[in-house]
Amino acid sequence: MAEQPLHEHTLANGLRVVVCEDHVVPLAAVNIWYRVGSRHEQNGVDGKSRTGLAHLFEHLMFQGSANVAEGEHAALLESAGATFNASTSFERTNYYETVPVSHLELALWLEADRMGTLPAALTQENLDNQRDVVKNERRQRYDNQPYGTAFERLCRLTFPPGHPYAHTPIGSMEDLDATTIEDCVEFFRTWYAPGNAVLSIVGDVDAQEAIAMVERYFGNIPPGPAAPPPRPGDLEPLTGIRLEEVDEEVPSAAYFAMMTLPSDGGPEIEAAEMAAEILGGGSGSRLYDRMVRRDQIATEVWTGVTRLVDGPSLAIVEAIGPDPARISDVLDEELARFAEEGPTEDEAARAAAQAERGLLERIETVAGLADALSANATQFNDPARTFTAAERAAAVTAEQIKDAAARWLAPGARTALSYGGSK
Known part of the structure; x- marks a missing residue:
């Protein structure tokens, strides 16, 4: 744009x-x-x-x-x-x-x-x-x-x-x-x-x-005190799988996982979010193909990203299926394969196009554009950064996505929840 x-x-x-x-x-x-x-x-x-x-x-x-x-x-x-x-x-x-x-x-x-x-x-x-x-x-x-x-x-x-x-x-x-x-x-x-x-x-x-x-x-509102500096949001890299068994009445057993991604604003977050999208962003994703279509160990699987500026961004994997332990194992297999092989050209192109389209859709209304301007001014001190977002997404290469997957979506490095299903 x-x-x-x-x-x-x-x-x-x-x-x-x-x-x-x-x-x-x-x-x-x-x-x-x-x-x-x-x-x-x-x-x-x-x-x-x-x-x-x-x-x-x-x-x-x-x-x-x-x-x-x-x-x-x-x-x-x-x-x-x-x-x-x-x-x-x-x-x-x-x-x-x-x-x-x-x-x-x-x-x-x-x-x-x-x-x-x-x-x-x-x-x-x-x-x-x-x-x-x-x-x-x-x-x-x-x-x-x-x-x-x-x-x-x-x-x-x-x-x-x-x-x-x-x-x-x-x-x-x-x-x-x-x-x-x-x-x-x-x-x-x-x-x-x-x-x-x-x-x-x-x-x-x-x-x-x-x-x-x-x-x-x-103009007549008093300036007030300077805001206190925020507490540091740094986090050591996750190692191992930190698992919590959740004993709740839920419709089906399920497995939820969280992995950390780079903070928003740097060059790596675009590639890392695209890696998460290729991994589990809908019915065309790798996890959906493996867990739902092929192995039939899940009825639903989805991956999403929460971008954060002052701390690590977060990737979430949600999978509904009767055997959370099996889902965890298959997730590790797919993460390892992705880190080794990287995305196909088609996967990389579709992820970039989807990211670019989403960013353009965000600012196609006056309300969306105003929100994006406030966001970029507040978080990055640069409201004009709004207009280069789609360009940054389009510039991400397959190699960058592969590198991001290997670094941020590594197997065996996450926190996780296992829901056992209805009692």
């Missing part, structure tokens, strides 16, 4: 602004990334644990601020015909809305009011209500779902206690119950400062007018 002109501006309080004009449709996407996620939470390393706080804040930020009553944030956006949401990950929290361009000022005012004044509306009732919402989300999506805690368990197996990535964004019930108003105010004042955020605007806007709006609504 050809690079589009970007207009960048940093306010005196540290808020970084990126604007990209796109006049195809009369919409404007507003996307703000805060560099705070579950890796920034206290997780017992200093004697205090408050996991789940970053995700809890994703909910609290919609409960009103000094000039917005409870429930009004969503109501105002809905009345304007906007789409909006938020999400939390290990390394960031983002808030986003797409509005008719005539309502851009409304979206910016709402974002500025909660960035500058959220504690004014933070009540015990709001905290209790949203804590219950998050706890119920945990029950529905994790605790009461078959294999729902697999990723959480694998992170605990992969990373040592107290490591920033040893817990996942959903947090624990105990820590959510222990969270106080004081914890929330401290968390907000530590991380929700203008200098710890990037605001991107994409759409049918005039860049200078949009920047002037941002100055008008965000």
Whole structure:
């Protein structure tokens, strides 16, 4: 994709602004990334644990601020015909809305009011209500779902206690119950400062007018303290197979595995993710062909990648089948074969094309482009990096994929879960 002109501006309080004009449709996407996620939470390393706080804040930020009553944030956006949401990950929290361009000022005012004044509306009732919402989300999506805690368990197996990535964004019930108003105010004042955020605007806007709006609504927010430096996320290479037997009621026996990959941002992650895609990315993958079609030891098999910037990225293998031990053995056989032979030319070409297509699809809407600009500005200090992503994927060679597979997807180097099936 050809690079589009970007207009960048940093306010005196540290808020970084990126604007990209796109006049195809009369919409404007507003996307703000805060560099705070579950890796920034206290997780017992200093004697205090408050996991789940970053995700809890994703909910609290919609409960009103000094000039917005409870429930009004969503109501105002809905009345304007906007789409909006938020999400939390290990390394960031983002808030986003797409509005008719005539309502851009409304979206910016709402974002500025909660960035500058959220504690004014933070009540015990709001905290209790949203804590219950998050706890119920945990029950529905994790605790009461078959294999729902697999990723959480694998992170605990992969990373040592107290490591920033040893817990996942959903947090624990105990820590959510222990969270106080004081914890929330401290968390907000530590991380929700203008200098710890990037605001991107994409759409049918005039860049200078949009920047002037941002100055008008965000410019008077105090800069706040500098964000603390993140705790190191390094991890020693995995050796051996660290296995946990999971005794849960699940529909079928299953095997889950986690392997570490290079951190996002460097040249190796593209090849490593393509290697994982060739290995288990769908019905055309090596693991599917071997485990489901040929040996018939699994009914489903899938591989996915979670990219991380401040720690190792993660590859996950999920296989549903009656004999987890056999699945583990076959996985090692296929990993060894892949490391020795590398991909075929067709496999490498398909993986590169799929990666390139996925990256282009991500930025084909104003909302997707705004999110990508915020991501690259926040994580790599380079929003224009958005426009070279597909090019980087297309440049990966079969030899690079082979080298990545040999280094990062080696047999016998992973953490794993074995589910025995229904009792």
